Amino acid sequence: MDAVDTHILNILRDNARISNAELARTVGMAPSAVLERVRKLERKGVIERYEARINPKEVGLSLTAFTFVHVEEGVGTLDTGQKLAALPEVLEAHYTAGSASYLLKLRVSDTEGLAQLLQRIGRIEGVRDTNSTIVLRTLKETSAPAVVETP
Amino acid sequence: MDAVDTHILNILRDNARISNAELARTVGMAPSAVLERVRKLERKGVIERYEARINPKEVGLSLTAFTFVHVEEGVGTLDTGQKLAALPEVLEAHYTAGSASYLLKLRVSDTEGLAQLLQRIGRIEGVRDTNSTIVLRTLKETSAPAVVETP
DNA sequence: CATGAAAGTCATCACGA
DNA sequence: TCGTGATGACTTTCATG
Numbered sequence: 001m002d003a004v005d006t007h008i009l010n011i012l013r014d015n016a017r018i019s020n021a022e023l024a025r026t027v028g029m030a031p032s033a034v035l036e037r038v039r040k041l042e043r044k045g046v047i048e049r050y051e052a053r054i055n056p057k058e059v060g061l062s063l064t065a066f067t068f069v070h071v072e073e074g075v076g077t078l079d080t081g082q083k084l085a086a087l088p089e090v091l092e093a094h095y096t097a098g099s100a101s102y103l104l105k106l107r108v109s110d111t112e113g114l115a116q117l118l119q120r121i122g123r124i125e126g127v128r129d130t131n132s133t134i135v136l137r138t139l140k141e142t143s144a145p146a147v148v149e150t151p
Numbered sequence: 152m153d154a155v156d157t158h159i160l161n162i163l164r165d166n167a168r169i170s171n172a173e174l175a176r177t178v179g180m181a182p183s184a185v186l187e188r189v190r191k192l193e194r195k196g197v198i199e200r201y202e203a204r205i206n207p208k209e210v211g212l213s214l215t216a217f218t219f220v221h222v223e224e225g226v227g228t229l230d231t232g233q234k235l236a237a238l239p240e241v242l243e244a245h246y247t248a249g250s251a252s253y254l255l256k257l258r259v260s261d262t263e264g265l266a267q268l269l270q271r272i273g274r275i276e277g278v279r280d281t282n283s284t285i286v287l288r289t290l291k292e293t294s295a296p297a298v299v300e301t302p
Numbered sequence: 303c304a305t306g307a308a309a310g311t312c313a314t315c316a317c318g319a
Numbered sequence: 320t321c322g323t324g325a326t327g328a329c330t331t332t333c334a335t336g
Binding site for chain 1: 211
């Protein structure tokens with residue numbers, strides 16, 4: 001992980017569909033050398049995947065919410081998390097510190113969709129209660145900050 | 152937005168670096184036609200951008216936290232949000248319902264990094280207090296669910 | 303690790319249906 | 320909107336510094 005690698009990461013982070021040739025020109029190296037670095041970053045798991053960001057409103061998902069899910073502590077806690085994560089409306093599922101809880105990021109069509117989803121969540125085994133925060137406006141939404149060299 | 156468009160979106164959502172030729176083969180159309188559809192989806196803003204997902208731990212960001220920031224209500228509320236969103240450690244900034252607050256998704260190196268960031272946040276004009284939840288384990292982290300046809 | 307050459311593949315455009 | 324065909328650019332591999 002040298003300066004060239006971080007440069008490559010920062011470019012791909014913002015523009016995953018750039019051609020390898022242009023990427024090479026930008027970092028000032030031969031395309032073959034750059035391709036090898038990218039492959040290595042992929043193999044090492046530094047680059048997890050390439051994804052297109054889709055405007056949620058354009059595909060009928062106008063409502064974003066964050067929901068804390070309080071689960072009964074014990075053996076089944078992780079199972080409950082897996083079931084929560086398996087729901088398509090759940091974009092993110094984090095197991096958090098504090099009283100055995102999950103924090104979910106949800107995307108649904110509207111408040112009616114949220115109500116139905118919360119009902120479904122409430123019926124999952126191990127779920128005690130939920131506490132939702134509705135997003136009124138999103139000011140920033142990225143997946144990673146600029147990469148800095150880490151020796 | 153027909154079935155072909157949603158098919159294209161679902162493919163690019165999971166693999167933004169697929170070649171247009173292969174994309175065309177997958178959806179069963181000529182490359183030129185598919186390219187035109189993709190360009191149109193980009194122009195309409197349905198596809199916002201293409202990004203590489205970088206493993207945060209591999210670049211020295213091992214700690215994820217969600218932080219509610221309580222701000223003083225009034226004229227400067229939005230300004231405060233902009234300042235919060237401008238911090239590189241802030242991956243997401245959402246203005247939420249409930250007592251004038253922002254919800255931030257943060258990524259830092261460790262608890263020391265979090266402490267320093269919270270101090271910086273606390274000094275931003277208009278910020279009253281913060282309330283953080285630390286992520287112990289992330290079970291799922293995507294940017295969008297499978298796209299379904301929306302007429 | 304990087305380069306440069308070579309072969310196959312692809313992006314892109316004009317045109318006709 | 321779509322498919323075809325042409326062309327220049329690109330990807331990918333490999334032999335070699």
